[in-house]
Amino acid sequence: MSVATGAPPPTFRIDMLWRDERYRSGFIQAIAMIILMLGVAWLVNNTIENLSALGKDFDFGFLWQSAQYDINQRLIEYNNQDTNARAALVGILNTLLIAVMGCVSATFLGVVAGVLRLSKNWLIARLMTVYVETFRNVPVLIWILLVAAVVNESLPSPRAFRGVDTGAFVATNRGFYIPAPILDAGGGIVVGIFLASIVALIIVRRWARKRQDATGEQLPLFWIGLGILLVPAVLAYFVLGMPIRLEYPELKGFNFGGGIYMRDSLVALWLALSLYTGAFISEIVRAGILSVSHGQTEAAAALGLRPNRAMRLIILPQALRVIVPPLISQYLNLTKNSSLAIAVGYMDATGTLGGITLNQTGREMECILLLMGFYLIVSLFISTVMNIYNSRVKLVER
């Protein structure tokens, strides 16, 4: 095919656009592009004309007007005098919070369930099968509503705790309260030392690996790591006079005060999304492990590696290549599914910007466009990060 033709190319004629192989595909693509643009232009034009027929304009000014409504879960300072833009930000942070919490716990659940489903223990393997199949095959909205209903209907209301000594954890039908860490003077130092220990741990592990590569000697890394992580922080804690304490929830008036309040809506959404997505992830993990041929396990055993080392050093690194790409789409699904928050009144971006703000200002078009933009950006961000990770774990071909 790579033989150069000596003859000069014939002069261009119009029918060569579709007869000549050299131009055909470019020509077809150009036509398809033009049709697509026409379609988009038509949609945009139609929207603008219909909006003006309804007497509505296209204006984002409402974002800087006062929102006038309150939001229960706020990660940043907000009150009803703040702007719609800030209300949207409160919602966006709530979406990100549930997405991060959900992805972490779904991954944990998924890995555990995926590995256990391959267990030789019949009962455990079957239990995991039941978990995966029930959660995978019922819509996630149903799970969200179910958890919310169970919390609302079966747990006692805060009033039932009047005169009761509650302790560190409280479960009410309005959500759960857990102790909140309070940093007194010097508390920051303890946290700082702990963070420094983490950095130190990473450095030590690198060094230990180099040493092993050079000399073949292994260090008891687990115990060393634990020591590095805990000893300095614990020492600092006691030397500085125990500057971190836990604040327990306490019944004050209608509700509990103090501690960290995890609302029923947050818990319902978090649990349901994690369990649901976890079921999918467990299947991905199982498939990933099964994709590594059994010969690898046997070869590892023949080299004298114990089973858990074989898993960590031989099987998992290869399985990850299969696991990561579908995992990305599960993370994306979870993030987008979090917009079902609206069903239990969790005030995420859909609830604030796409809910109350949209409704009170009547700016449907603007709000929905912004909302779509937000989910798009988050999804692209997750994809990018995970793709970078994927390119690091994937097989390096030579």
Added chain:
Amino acid sequence: MKLIKLATVAAVAGVCATTGVQAQTLAQTKEAGHLKCGINTGLVGFAFTDDQGNWQGFDVALCKAVAAAIFGDPGAVEYTSLTGKTRFTALASGEVDLLSRNTTWTLTRDVDLKLTFVGVNYYDGQGFMVPKALGVTSALELDGATVCIQTGTTTELNLADYFRANNMSYEPVPIETNAEAQQKYLADACDVYTTDASGLAATRASFEDPSAHMILPEIISKEPLGPVVRQGDDEWADINRWVLNALLIAEEKGVTKANVKDMASSSDLDPEVARLLGVEGDYGSMLGLPKDWAANVIAAVGNYGEVFDEYLGPDTPIGLERGLNALYTDGGIQYAPPFR
């Protein structure tokens, strides 16, 4: 060639798809053969389904009245249940042509949301309901309470104003429909339920033990509730406005469901009643309606007072007094312009 054809089709479709929805609602309704009316998802007294599965209620009666005025048949209505959040979009998009759903007349809705309120069929205000077991007797004792509210309503804005003005804090629980709110409130997942006082009374009436709950004395807002249409079709707004007015005038003049037929054929009629019932003048054609449209309306649903008594009045489980909603002649503020 094919491509050019395709482009032309697309362009033509584009033009067709953008023809206005305004100024022809009556013609479109007549063509469809029924009125598209937006109502509650369910609120005892205002919009609920009876044993036969038919919609009934104070707000539903208005849909029936308009259908009776246009078609002479109160059954020619296609109902759409709407939540506080979906109602305005449904109206603006033409999914419904009349919204009769406890909707408060506010400046933003009238002006910025491009709606037209054709009148007020219930003068209301926002109140609070609490379980008696809570031991609260005034809204000013609600600092720190968890409050259930329907989103997309004036309720959530009033609530924010009221608590801020009184330097109190609260935990809002946003909810879509009255039914959900009721369930959460009864499960004690919120301490307080707040909405229009009429809605509270209606909700309380549907409880197993209404006496275990009380409505606090504070009314924190003005909520003039009325039927709404899209802005821009004045003829359509006029029809809906005058159907409501006809109900009020009928009560004022003593025209009832029972006597309307006889009155229309009696000889010595009050001149305004004669005009109302189409015996004299041709007011129907001014509106694009049959001559006897108002007689049909009253024969179908009764006058304003009858509708009120049937669904909300003292003889119903809801037991609301007329109060502000009495006619101006009885000390209320319901007042219709003259029919002439």
